[in-house]
Amino acid sequence: MDTHSSGAPAVWPRVPDEALAEQERVAALADLDSPGPAPGAVRLVAGVDVSYATGSDALVAAAVVLDAVTLEPVESALVEGRATFPYVPGLLAFRELPSVMAALDKLTRTPQLLVCDGYGIAHPRRAGLAVHLGVLTGLPCFGVAKTPFVFRSGPPGAERGAGSPLTSDDGEVVGRALRTQKGVRPVYVSVGHGIGLDNACAHTLRFAPRYRLPETTRLADHLSRERLRATSGA
DNA sequence: GCGACAG
DNA sequence: ATCTTGTCGC
Numbered sequence: 001m002d003t004h005s006s007g008a009p010a011v012w013p014r015v016p017d018e019a020l021a022e023q024e025r026v027a028a029l030a031d032l033d034s035p036g037p038a039p040g041a042v043r044l045v046a047g048v049d050v051s052y053a054t055g056s057d058a059l060v061a062a063a064v065v066l067d068a069v070t071l072e073p074v075e076s077a078l079v080e081g082r083a084t085f086p087y088v089p090g091l092l093a094f095r096e097l098p099s100v101m102a103a104l105d106k107l108t109r110t111p112q113l114l115v116c117d118g119y120g121i122a123h124p125r126r127a128g129l130a131v132h133l134g135v136l137t138g139l140p141c142f143g144v145a146k147t148p149f150v151f152r153s154g155p156p157g158a159e160r161g162a163g164s165p166l167t168s169d170d171g172e173v174v175g176r177a178l179r180t181q182k183g184v185r186p187v188y189v190s191v192g193h194g195i196g197l198d199n200a201c202a203h204t205l206r207f208a209p210r211y212r213l214p215e216t217t218r219l220a221d222h223l224s225r226e227r228l229r230a231t232s233g234a
Numbered sequence: 235g236c237g238a239c240a241g
Numbered sequence: 242a243t244c245t246t247g248t249c250g251c
Binding site for chain 1 (some may be wrong): 238239240241
């Protein structure tokens with residue numbers, strides 16, 4: 001898919017100082033009002049993830065396209081790169097997205113929806129990974145995180161599909177703790193761009209029919225980790 | 235000042 | 242994120 005006509009910066013920020021300005025710019029461009037595509041309107045969905053090596057700055061980014069109905073893999077792309085930005089909570093996008101965008105650019109198919117690790121607007125400046133990725137690609141995008149970040153929620157019900165709002169200090173709903181499997185820790189869903197929370201959660205449940213995490217994330221994680229091992233690993 | 239802190 | 246053995250369970 002073409003990412004060169006997107007709003008991605010020509011030169012990515014290398015230090016937190018530059019990153020904050022870019023984050024402010026991106027947050028202002030996010031579409032947080034559209035309900036976005038419901039499950040029935042999505043044929044192709046893409047998942048992205050990045051794996052890192054221990055003793056070096058080597059990394060591998062993966063972008064995988066799945067049939068949104070059968071969850072069968074359609075296409076995948078891997079990019080071997082180098083970490084050029086430190087891990088700073090709140091600035092994850094600048095560490096992961098340059099390589100992720102390169103992986104997306106290698107895809108021949110364009111999905112109607114993007115799913116990533118981490119958060120969207122459930123972020124100190126409403127500019128989580130999914131917000132950046134959605135704005136940069138122009139595609140509907142939301143995030144599914146494994147642990148809470150800066151916000152908390154009450155415990156969702158025990159049944160699959162149960163949810164509990166992630167709320168900011170001022171009572172704004174910024175995401176949802178969602179139980180994707182009975183008796184398993186919930187995941188944390190928050191929107192990034194061009195999709196509403198209800199649809200994001202509906203997609204998440206369809207993409208996670210058997211495991212805690214959506215297949216998009218699981219497959220991207222497997223492929224990136226596998227390539228990292230084969231290259232930088234032992 | 236101190237702790238917390240997506241991946 | 243990554244470093245790591247065995248173990249309990251479907």
